[in-house]
């Protein structure tokens with residue numbers, strides 16, 4: 047099986063060696079939780095790479111995210127990203143492409159909020175894999191949790207550039223390698239999400255990659271979009287909830303499970319105030335493509 051031993055996210059790539067910061071981490075998907083995967087960090091740019099190139103078709107079978115529904119908690123989280131986009135100038139008449147839209151829940155949310163020209167593309171979705179979608183250009187290219195899944199993220203960014211109108215915005219939400227401590231990898235097991243996250247940009251590598259395409263950085267957010275001020279809907283409470291059970295990502299798509307540990311003083315503290323203690327393992331960069 048081939049391996050990733052050279053960074054493909056920066057212009058001065060480091061190669062995996064004895065000097066490298068590295069660890070092995072379990073998968074956070076229950077079906078594969080017994081498997082451990084080596085990850086390492088590029089010393090040059092700080093990005094993190096999954097070392098083993100696995101047969102992802104095998105792992106994506108019955109992928110828990112495919113069971114996601116547009117529940118009220120998810121709408122609160124999507125609201126965070128929508129507010130960020132409007133802050134960067136998104137208007138209701140703009141054309142939006144949600145690239146890597148999965149089952150299209152964010153597209154549905156955009157439309158519910160009056161953004162009628164929102165559409166989605168996802169090569170793995172029967173509903174959203176129409177190639178003609180990629181023959182147009184858009185005012186807003188939105189890609190949440192996509193670039194960390196592909197084998198060549200810089201090529202993906204060039205594709206985003208091609209799909210965006212001059213003066214349009216490109217919003218990339220992805221884990222932040224700069225906020226992940228590989229010495230305490232279990233704490234970041236959901237950001238690392240092995241073996242699905244093949245390459246994880248550091249903050250500086252993502253900004254550099256965007257600016258190398260001529261984009262300017264309009265806004266940069268370190269706070270994860272599903273960290274909201276609403277009680278219980280924040281990252282810290284989600285982490286606490288996971289640790290009350292088996293800490294698998296599958297829990298997010300299953301019915302809520304009652305437990306006395308969920309009404310402990312610690313749980314209630316995170317439920318009410320977790321918003322203010324969001325870890326830095328995720329980021330959203332909003333870039334603007336130049337007018338000419």
Ligand SMILES: [Zn+2]
Nearest residue numbers: 053056088091
């Ligand atoms: Zn690098």
